[in-house]
Amino acid sequence: MAGPGSENSEKDTVSGCLLSASVAAVIDAALASGDSAGIDTVARYARQAHPEAATEIDRRVAVWRRKQVSASKQDAEAETRSTVATKPLEEAAHSSVQAAVKWAGEGEVGAFTSSGNAPGIGFVGSAKLVLEGKNWRIESSGRIDYQETANVVTRDQYRFSAEPNIKFSKRGYMFGLGQYEKDRFQGFISRYSLSGGLGYYLFSRPDAKVNLKAGPAWRRTTGTRGEKERILAGLASLDVNVKLTSALRFTQDASVYVDARGSTIYTLAALDTKLLGKLNARFSYMVQHETEPEPGSLATDATSRLTLVYGF
Structure with a gap:
């Protein structure tokens, strides 16, 4: 038989409560694991086995939960402080990138009427970035200008260009220009032009920009009969962009290539009017004149366009 001391040993308490040291150790081990589901399971079975210690078991679990809530709150506050501290830096970096590089562009599509080498009605598409x-x-x-009449192609004109420039003063800049053209009705199936030089803004305001540029150029032309020509030339151009009213804008793009054989004169004038948001209607008139056209080709082509333009 167990003596009186044995019964007292089985009912040793922790902190004066009816919770034996062995049960307290199991509860503490569960709490230390941090597993909420496991803690609930251990506490439930401990209460069933030792109902006299249920109050102490619940107290210990409640203390642990309060500590977890407090720790989570402190972590959330620390994360918030960190976010608040780093957000201005991130916004400043983003603003710096935006300020460093700006971009804009437009897409144009519509119909045109033409006279000269390819009279008729057709469609045009263009893009700028x-x-x-x-x-x-x-x-x-x-x-791209393309036209068919009675299943016969009567206009097939392409023009692509890229122009980088670097400013050396508020109004002055150096430029390079690469250009590709195709227009067999003007007498060539390909014409490549490379040029570079200096440019200068006569006006540079938000509502009015006028700039001139000029420099030497090199051109390589392949005619419709397969003949090839490489020649040095000079380039001069004028660009005008004027805001006439809040809803009306005028632009003019004119250029001339001059070489020992002849000259190419190109001009495109356009009038834009706002329709809705970034959508504009554009009426434009383009003239291209070759002083020495290929045999069988007219010297001048003129094209009127009515198009829709979307800016982005």
Whole structure:
């Protein structure tokens, strides 16, 4: 038989409560694991086995939960402080990148009427993209004019260009220009032009920009009969962009290539009017004149266009 001391040993208490040291050790081990589901399971069975210690078991579990809530709250506050501290830096970095590089562009699609080598009605599509940094700018553009009459192609004109430039003063800049053209009705199936030189803004305001540029050029032309020509030339161009009213804008793009054989004169004038948001209607008139056209080709082509333009 067990003596009186044995019964007292089985009912040793912790902190004066009816919770034996062995049960307290099991509860503490469960709490130390941090497993909430496991703690609930251990506490439930401990209460069933030792109902006289249920109050102490619940107290210990409640203390542990309060500590967990407090720790989670402190972690959340620390994360919030960290986010608040780093957000201005992230916004500043993002703003710096945005300020460093700006970009804009437009897409154009519509119909045209033409006279000259390819009279009739057709369709036109074009796109332009401009990237601009603090002291540099890259502009690329492309245009396609295509027309068929009675299943016969009567116009098949392509023009693509890319122009990087670097500013050396508030108004002055150096530029390079690469251009590809195809227009068999003007007498060539391909014409590549490379040029570079200096440019200068006569006006440079948000509502009015006028700039001139000029420099030497090199051109390689492949005619419709397969003949090839490489020649040095000079390039001069004028670009005008004027905001006439809040809803009306005028642009003019004119250029001339001059070489020992002849000259190419190109001009495109356009009037844009706002329709809705970034959608504009554009009426434009383009003239291209070759002083020495290929045999069988007219010297001048003129094209009127009515198009829709979306800026982005």
